[in-house]
Amino acid sequence: MWIQKQITLQAKQRGFHLVNHEIIQNIAEIKQLKMGLLHLFIQHTSASLAINENADPDVRHDMEAYFNQAIPENEPYFMHLLEGSDDMPAHIKAVVLGCELTIPVSNGQLNMGIWQGIYLCEHRNHAGCRTIIATLNGE
Amino acid sequence: MWIQKQITLQAKQRGFHLVNHEIIQNIAEIKQLKMGLLHLFIQHTSASLAINENADPDVRHDMEAYFNQAIPENEPYFMHLLEGSDDMPAHIKAVVLGCELTIPVSNGQLNMGIWQGIYLCEHRNHAGCRTIIATLNGE
Amino acid sequence: MWIQKQITLQAKQRGFHLVNHEIIQNIAEIKQLKMGLLHLFIQHTSASLAINENADPDVRHDMEAYFNQAIPENEPYFMHLLEGSDDMPAHIKAVVLGCELTIPVSNGQLNMGIWQGIYLCEHRNHAGCRTIIATLNGE
Numbered sequence: 001m002w003i004q005k006q007i008t009l010q011a012k013q014r015g016f017h018l019v020n021h022e023i024i025q026n027i028a029e030i031k032q033l034k035m036g037l038l039h040l041f042i043q044h045t046s047a048s049l050a051i052n053e054n055a056d057p058d059v060r061h062d063m064e065a066y067f068n069q070a071i072p073e074n075e076p077y078f079m080h081l082l083e084g085s086d087d088m089p090a091h092i093k094a095v096v097l098g099c100e101l102t103i104p105v106s107n108g109q110l111n112m113g114i115w116q117g118i119y120l121c122e123h124r125n126h127a128g129c130r131t132i133i134a135t136l137n138g139e
Numbered sequence: 140m141w142i143q144k145q146i147t148l149q150a151k152q153r154g155f156h157l158v159n160h161e162i163i164q165n166i167a168e169i170k171q172l173k174m175g176l177l178h179l180f181i182q183h184t185s186a187s188l189a190i191n192e193n194a195d196p197d198v199r200h201d202m203e204a205y206f207n208q209a210i211p212e213n214e215p216y217f218m219h220l221l222e223g224s225d226d227m228p229a230h231i232k233a234v235v236l237g238c239e240l241t242i243p244v245s246n247g248q249l250n251m252g253i254w255q256g257i258y259l260c261e262h263r264n265h266a267g268c269r270t271i272i273a274t275l276n277g278e
Numbered sequence: 279m280w281i282q283k284q285i286t287l288q289a290k291q292r293g294f295h296l297v298n299h300e301i302i303q304n305i306a307e308i309k310q311l312k313m314g315l316l317h318l319f320i321q322h323t324s325a326s327l328a329i330n331e332n333a334d335p336d337v338r339h340d341m342e343a344y345f346n347q348a349i350p351e352n353e354p355y356f357m358h359l360l361e362g363s364d365d366m367p368a369h370i371k372a373v374v375l376g377c378e379l380t381i382p383v384s385n386g387q388l389n390m391g392i393w394q395g396i397y398l399c400e401h402r403n404h405a406g407c408r409t410i411i412a413t414l415n416g417e
Contacts, residue, residue: 002313002314002416002417004313004382004384035141035143035274036141036274036276037178037274037276039315039380039382041380041381041382041389041390042391043389043390043391043392043394044391044393044394045329045330045331045391045393045394050234051184051234051238051239052184052230052233052234053184053230056219056221058218058219059219059227059230061218061219062214062216062217062218062219062227062230062231063230063231063234065214065216065217066210066214066216066231069216070209070210070348071344071348075340075343075344077340077343077344077347078340078343079336079339079340080334080336080337080339080340082334088337088340091330091331091337091340091341092340092341092344094330095328095329095330095341095375095397096235096374096375097234097235098237098376099329099394100329100379100380100381101239102178102180102239102241102380103180103239104143104178104180104272104274106143106272111180111182111272112180112182113181113182113183113184113270114182115183115184116182116183116184116238119234131391133382133384133389135313135314135315135382137276137314137315137415138141139141174280174282174413175280175413175415176317176413176415189373190323190373190377190378191323191369191372191373192323192369195358195360197357197358198358198366198369200357200358201353201355201356201357201358201366201369201370202369202370202373204353204355204356205349205353205355205370208355209348209349235374236373236374237376240378241317241319241378241380242319242378243282243317243319243411243413245282245411250319250321250411251319251321252320252321252322252323252409254322254323255321255322255323255377258373276415277280278280
């Protein structure tokens with residue numbers, strides 16, 4: 001069985017956001033799969049998808065703080081400046097964190113660990129909605 | 140053909156570890172696949188999976204040393220402190236390195252390069268066993 | 279439907295290179311898929327695959343500059359030195375950026391965002407050809 005859907009995530013502030021529910025409510029068909037995989041692909045170059053701690057929001061705060069100092073704005077060697085000082089760091093964060101995830105599906109549910117959640121990592125100061133292509137495959 | 144298994148990797152020291160054999164001995168069914176993909180997903184937020192050099196152990200030493208200085212403990216802006224000074228850096232390393240891998244399967248075997256091996260990247264000082272969900276799909 | 283191919287990417291200079299066309303011209307079968315996934319796997323430990331901005335070449339320049347300073351050569355704690363000063367940083371860049379990508383396929387085409395392209399990230403000074411295993415699965 002193959003199912004493919006375009007999901008629109010509402011615009012979010014710069015930072016790391018838990019989006020499990022926003023994604024799962026758009027792929028109710030997952031309940032039909034006994035075994036398979038869910039692939040999520042964000043169609044943008046300045047936002048990322050990642051999986052990490054779903055409980056303490058301080059983890060998401062600290063990630064935003066860490067990546068802002070590890071991948072700073074206004075590096076003297078940056079040439080790609082036209083779209084604002086937050087743009088080139090956003091592209092770099094996007095390749096470090098990645099634009100896609102594959103998650104196992106078992107008995108109609110995502111088979112993640114109990115502490116794992118799906119993050120939308122928004123790297124721009126004033127981003128709009130973000131589009132995800134979700135592909136379900138299984139039996 | 141779909142096969143899904145839960146694999147328990149024995150507890151390991153903080154650092155980068157080759158785990159090809161520990162994984163493959165748990166998925167003997169791979170021999171039945173002429174062509175397909177193996178997906179590996181670690182159900183934890185402070186350990187990672189990666190693929191790199193399978194020969195010189197110095198590569199794994201240098202990776203541990205690099206990531207410890209690039210993602211240090213006790214950053215003054217860290218707020219997530221309750222689980223120990225090694226915990227927040229472990230979460231950051233986990234999103235940088237990633238929690239999942241997809242590897243091509245050809246003629247019953249993983250079709251990696253001759254120098255490639257699968258790493259368990261253990262980011263905690265005193266971790267227990269780690270659980271992997273392995274999903275095989277192919278024909 | 280499963281299709282698997284070995285693709286040889288011509289040798290490239292150290293840096294970030296757009297390789298969409300070089301890859302797609304080797305998998306014409308993608309046109310037969312209404313819905314599915316393309317998996318790309320690079321069989322090397324010192325080069326990476328990533329997805330980012332396909333328009334302004336300054337983005338690729340700035341990425342090369344950023345990763346060279348974030349993952350420098352000749353760190354005093356590096357022990358893996360025999361293959362040249364560019365080798366150990368190449369291994370680290372390879373695990374940060376990753377060796378594999380999965381991309382949705384819709385109506386016979388890659389379903390990426392309009393600004394997204396596939397990068398070969400070449401981390402060695404004098405690399406040869408690079409081998410990719412492409413696996414197409416869908417209906």
